[in-house]
Amino acid sequence: MNSRSEELPGAARQSPDALSSALAIARGLHQFLNLGVAQLDAALRESDAQVDKIAQCLAALSSDVQQLESRVQSEPGAKCADLATSLRDSLQSAIKALQFYDKLIQRLTHVRAGLAIPADATTDPAAPATIDWNSILDQVRGRYSMVEERVLFDFMMRGLRAEQMLRALQSLRDASAPGELELF
C-alpha cells in the first residue's frame, strides 16, 4: 500500500488538510470503481447474449447436417438447396456473433486502463499533493474507442446509477446500425 492510502485508517489523527485530501482520493477512486462495475456489467451482458446466439447457431448447424446426411442416405439424388441455405445462414449468424470477442477484449483493456491510471496516479510518491482528477478523467476517456464507452463514462460523471446508464446504452445500441457502409 502507498503512503497516501495508509493515511486513511488513521485519518482522524491527521490534519484537516490530510483528511480532506484522503477523502478526495477515496471519492475519486470510488467513482472509477463504480465505472468499472458498470463497464463490466455491460460487457458481460452483451457477451453472454452473443455466446447464446453462437450456441443457437451451432445447434441449427448440427440439426441441418443431420438432416443433410439423412436425406443423402435415403435419397442419393436429393436436392439440398434448402439445407445449404439454412447452413449458410447459420454460419453467417455465427460469424457475426463471434465478433463479440474482439469487442470484449477492447472493453476489458479499457476497464483495466480505467483502474490502472487512477491507481498509478494515487500511488506515485512523486505525484503532487493535489491530484488533478480532471486530467485523469481525460486520460481514461481518451483510451475509449467506442461511443457507448464514452456515453457510459459521461453518464457516470453526471452521477447516474449503473442501471440508468445501462438503459441509456441499450437505447444507443438499438439506434445504431452496425455493418452498414457509410460511403464518403
Place this chain on the structure above:
Amino acid sequence: MSKRILAVDDSASIRHLVGVTLRAAGYEVAEAADGQEALEYAREHSVDLVLADVNMPRMDGITLVAQLRSLPNYRLTPLLLLTTESSSQSKQQGKQAGATGWIVKPFHPEQLLATLERVLSGSARSASAPAAARGR
C-alpha cells in the same frame, strides 16, 4: 482472376472471420496485424481493396489510409475502415485521410460481401474512366 483484399486488424479473430467470409466468396485475402505491416505489404504487392481496423498498435487505420493515398498505386483503390468506433469525429478523420467508406463492427458476412462488390465495381468504373472525367 480473383480480386485481392488486404484485411488489416490487430485482432486475430477478426482477421480470421473476415478471411473466412471473403475466401468463401472467391476473393484472395492477405492479412496484416497493424497499419505498418499492411503498408509494407501494400508497397510490395498489388491490392484491389483494403479493409482496415482503426485502433491498432504501431500504425492506426486512419494513418494507414493517409499513407496509402500518398502512394501512386493506391490513389483510386477502395480503402474501407471496419471498426467498433462510430463517432462522427472519427469518421470525419477517416474521410479527410482519404478513406472510401466506414463500416461499424460487427459486420454481417452477406452485407460485407455486398458492400465490397459495390465498392469494387465503382472502383473499376473509376479506373476505366478517362483521366479528364475523373478529375471533374
